[in-house]
Amino acid sequence: MPVLQRIVKPKTHKGKRAIVNREPKLIEDLKDTLCIKGSTASQYVNNAMRDLYDLKKPSAALLQKKNIILPFEDITPIENFSRKHNAPLFMFVSNNKKRPHNLIMGRTYEHTLLDMIEFGVENYVSLKEFKTDKISTGLKPMLVFNGELFDTNHEYGRIRNLFVDMFHREVVxxxxxxxxxxxxxxxxxxxxxxxRSYKVSMKKSGTKTPRVELVEIGPRMDLVVRRTKLASDDLFKQATRKPKELKVKKKKNISTDNLGSTHGRIHLGVQNINSIQTRKMKGLKKTMAERKEERKRKLPQNNDTDNSKKAKNN
Structure with a gap:
């Protein structure tokens, strides 16, 4: 027999608001990220995750307690954390002899695992070690992806998609x-x-367009790809499907060029140009001289027709 789940109705206004916020929406809210510490996480990888957390704030939550979790063996605890905090993205750090300084990034779909990538952190330099001006919290970053692997390798293409999802902010x-x-x-x-993380510095150039310089502000780290657990193509397509209400309906006979100008095409039937009245302005009307010339042209035709009629009668 199927097990019936008990539906618990909220008793407070705060509980009702929490349930409404978790309901599906046409335009999703900003995705939160959970930062989880493993039971054997080293201070080295903890600091690396802390710097990534600082880049993600305020749309991130850092859990202080250590958790005995092995994500590639059992993902259930992380799925429970995702459901409890309503956070579809997560970062998990651990450390052991076989996989030192381990950083796992992943995401869930409907609170079940979608994608998960395991990295090894090397050559890490923290934010504090860069003695430069920092950026303000919550700033929208520009993401730059270099390398052919992101375009030619399916696995790296999914990793790029995960990074975009991880550091994406509000749509503007x-x-x-x-x-x-x-x-x-x-x-x-x-x-x-x-x-690598940089701050954009705009200097005077003598023109309207400023001269742009990049100043490294940290953190800096090399991520070694170790293990991956990616969703199937069908599940990934379902997770990235857009609602019908958000799809722009294509209008017939209307097109937009590369410059953003809109062009329309109008279909007309066959028209008799000779019968169309084109002279409507007073300045375009025929003068008296033009009218006299037209009359003179018509008179010989009328005389010829009259002569032909008389010849027939005779």
């Missing part, structure tokens, strides 16, 4: 030039992904 219609202050660069080369 307009961007202010001064707001483009942060750049996150990911370079894939020989089974490694080199993560």
């Amino acid at each position: 219609d307009n961007v202010r030039l001064q707001g483009l202050e942060h750049v996150l660069s990911f370079t894939a080369f020989e089974n490694k992904i080199y993560l």
